[in-house]
Amino acid sequence: SYAIHIPEDWNGGDLVLYAHGYVFSPDITDPLMAALRNLVPPLPSELLTRLGEMLPQPRINEILRNGLLDKGFAVAYSTFSEDGDGYLLKEGVIRTRQLRGIFTSKVGKPAYTYLVGQSLGGAISLMLAEKNPKLFSGALLVSGFVGGGQMQIDYVANAYLLLYHYLTEPGSSVPILPHILDIPEEPGALLALLTDIVPKVITALPGIIPQLLSVRVKAKGDSDEEGIPVFQVDEAWWPSEMDKIVEAILSPLLFVLFGTNEILDRTHGNVMFDNTETVYSDPILDNGVERFTSPPDAANYLKHWYEPTGKLKIPVLTLHNKFDAIVPYYHEDAYYDKVLLDAGNTDMLKQRGVGLAYTYPFGHCKFTLEEIGFALGELEYRVEYGEWPSLWPPLP
Template sequence: MSASSRRIRRTVCRSIHLATLAITTTLLGACADAATSPTATHALRPTDRRAGDAAVVTEPASGPWARIVEGETGPGAEYALHVPRTWNGAVVYYAHGFRDATAPVGMADQDSFYAVREALGALGYAVAASSYSRNGFAVKDGAQRTHQLRGLLNAELPAPATRSFLMGHSLGAAVALDLAERYPKQYDGALLMCGMVGGTLLQTQYLGHVRALANVHFPSIPGGPLTPPDQPITIPMVAGAAQANIAGLFAMASTRQTPLPYAPGANMVPTLIGSLYAALSFHQRGIADVLDLTHGHTPFGNAGETYTLGTPVGPIPASALAAMIAQSDALAPRVTMAPSAENYLSHNFTPTGELRMPVVSVHNRFDPAVPYFHVDALRAKATATGTANMLLERAPLGAGHCGISAAQALDGFAALASWVGTGVKPAS
């Protein structure tokens, strides 16, 4: 081992124990200012219900809600409609993020949504959300179930809504963007948080490339591009593998197809490990479900891919990184994507980038699971369609996936509501 390699290894060994703490603390977001409420208000009227209606109606004695309506749009697809005591005329349709396919389907809290919902209610917004009818990679079902909420919520309101907003986290942000692009006359604006907004193929191929190259650089981590490991992938497992081959970690992060996000400076190594762990664990959690959705047809392909040097990361010279990447290209397992699987993933979904309403993106700059290149891809498409002026990007310098606080979400929503209401795009 060269003196340079020994120095790199010593530096990493001093930093490696910080990885677990860094990955854990990045789940927390910073505080931001709360949103402000529109001034219009409407008195609510009781809603007539047919006998035998399966929906359950609750009228809380306190809090922001005059009425909460809970029911199902179909087998397993739960919904909740929250109608405020003093309605401001606007509604918010919320789409939740990824949940493991094996987890129970239901109206669970996630990504601080309950806190955001309560704050929106206090500001006079009606809020509707769906569990979807399935978990896992539910972009198609999520879009269908979220769009169905319009008719359900309208039946509970005293008048047609003056404004309708979409909001979503992670996979739910893709749902929100999909609806915004397909139904621009039915919605007025969208808030996309930590969103898979570059599209399904961009995300699934990134995860597949990370999994394939991990087989080369970190063979102790079980699993493969199409094979979920037979044991959970853990942070200590990934950190130990990275410690054993830190040069491989830098090489993977420097590969054009696997640009692992990282925070600069002293946090580089811990956040690189966090990004490697996030990609591998998300792949493990989702690959079986994606295979099921594509009827077992291969949903990832690198048969014709040449892994090459992208932006060099770390202290290793670019020439040495290029040589390591060339070696990994020769050794990486190869699979061919099935055309039918590519077609399914493309349709569910690929954004057009034609933004015909204000769209606000709030996305951590160093998101380890859904990297910021998703926002870059959406911006590029919006630029190509001439609608980039309808996209407002906010990029907190955080390193957690959906580590966006309720206050940051509300601040992003306030910017969106102001933009829709005034027609003036906020500066940032």
Template sequence: MAARQRWPGPRAGTTRFRRTGTARFRAVRRGLAGCLAAIALVALSACTGTAGPEPSSGPPALHSCEQVACTGVLDGAAYEILLPRGAWNGTLLLFSHGYRAAQPWPPAFAPVSTEPEPAPGWSSGRREIGQQLLDAGYALAGSAYPANGWAVADGVAAGASLIDFFRTQVGTPQRVYGWGESLGGLITVELAEREPELLQGAVAVCAPLAGVVPLFDLGLDVAYGVRQLLVPSLQLTGFASYADAVSALSAAATAVMQAARDPAGPGGATLLLLDALGDGPTRTLNFDGHDRSSQVSAAAETVVGALAYGTVGRYEVEQRLGGNLSGNVGTDYAARVTAAEAAVIDASDAGATQRALAALAGGARVAADPAAVRAAASLGDPQGDLTLPLVTVHTAADPVVIVPNETWYRTRAEAAGAADRLRQYVTVPPASYPQQPGAPYGAGHCNVTDQTWTGAVNLLDSWVRSGVAPTDSQATAAFGPDSGLDPAYVLPPWPAGDPTVQP
């Protein structure tokens, strides 16, 4: 594996972020503490690669929110800190929220959110997860990041600043855990890899752990397929404006939904093939895939989601990078469609697979901008070189961030010799479920139970405190009987590319 490059700053071409003034002093002090901790770690590490049990002590002191500003703006990012009513258990949980659109997102075009998020769903009024952890004695903190969009470097910097603020103004934690969902899971893992002295462990749920380049490459594959099979005029990259990207999405989504009205004919066959190009599931939150019509509806949902990130999401990413980060020159689309998938595609439209693959083979391909690809490391390219425990959770049928993201990261962790610091869990949906309210778990993006969230945190906490990695039975107990956790789940391969080769 190539040597890891220095962590770029919030915009392409800048250097790794640096804190200044008193924050810089705190960073130096923390670095010294990290060196001393590393020496101790060598002596205490066991086969799990984590520190051994820590000595017991009384609850540490906290300044209350009447004494310090538990809400405010720090380095351009709104933040919120929540403190337990009872005794603090000495642990700070730093939450990183998921992707938020930089501009109003179609089709609703609702105003973008800039609220801080100290726990999953907190800013939208869903307080159960955060409250359970507060009741257990955890302190919670979260940021809105200085900017929306694919704000990985922004999120890493905001998290580091918030940890510094908590330590100097609120209390000195005995442990700090990062936890995050979706893009926030990627931010959490990047923080764990790039600033390991800040954390003792991390939890990432439904995270795009393959990184931004592989993810947008897959999005390009789906959009390219839509252009070749449904919308010949579809623009794929280089949008001149946000309005142009929205227009492209509207045209493509309209064609996809029209095809979905023909589940038993050519339209359904086309959508199932497009879904296969990005290795999307044929089950989603609201479609259980019990018959062809349900599978086609799930495929349509997955394809439209990929198109959204491949158009309006791509526009924002290309603005950050100054160019297109994705390419499909040399991509063999025939290799993406398995024999089993082809049989389903062709079941009601004989020969559909071969006709579609011929159209894909004959289209004009897209080349990535090498400078944009290099700069894309600033938007997330986790290496797997963990020095602390990481717990990940993914739904088996995630239509937005496919579960093979976990495979990509495991491959890198194994190559880095860090697989013993990684525990990955997948939840599987029931065999059938109603369209409304949909799957209780296992299908849909980040659709895990509240107990799965709190269980993952508590599982990590036990791992860090004891120095012993969790067993499958412990994970099953922590997540609860209604989580859909399948400890025997076999992670599927990433559909394209080699995780050990740098973009």
């Protein structure tokens, strides 16, 4: 299904096609949050608030939609699929592209058409911008995994393997977590598992956080001596801001628990993750971690849905929180390198990231309406005048 909203004085103005992010099933998230709120002893209220904000993942950001309407934009968006939730990148690309034609036939041709995508929707919008530049004027990507689907899968899978290795039942070597390929698919069984293990993980984490934060990963033969940290945590948070650290560690864990089976269904059970050439900085972990091989058909799925090319013919502006525990900021670095090295057209790309005065340096898609509106205004300027604004102050 889709929705189209038109401001009263639109009259052939600009259109925003909004692409939503990854959606967790409320059939599981709602009872899970209820169970977590009733734990004895209770979880910290700040952590419950953070989990409550992270898990629902609505299909449309109503505050953003209404803010865009107030600025005079028409807004259209799709639910992508009626059959479920999850990694709906393929469905999102198809439905969002179709929605442009539906809007034109029902309402009229807009002066400019902007793609705005958050998280998974950022990857959807980027694919449309790269593959169909004649259909769109520009794209604003908010916390998108612009480094590609494979980079995102590698991140959450490595995080899960670390937790599987370090988190054990008290006084034993038995892992708290299920094997990554043995996560129950039936919703009731998954809910029972989550209700059981999430409190155990939260209880056990303080004892292993220094180990978790010290682990780096890199490809064998990589010239980067240290590699990149697995978890997206500011070391200054330890030990005073435990709620942020716990959220940063739980975020990729929950994505694996919720999404692994849905991802495997797309590749007929073949694993999309390959760590045969990965070096883990902890020698014991590196020696003992299970190694997975991704067959060509699974790797090809992620390459097609989607490995960005870096070839831009329309302007793209990105927003990304510095410490994003769901889609790491290093996606931005990877995409810049592609644009620079593979295509060389960096003038089409502007990235808002480290060093700017965001309201929320930690979080995923944590931007105020004013910040997103400011960025969209800069994108409009680039589209209409052919150059980025000369002054780039910090976002308000």
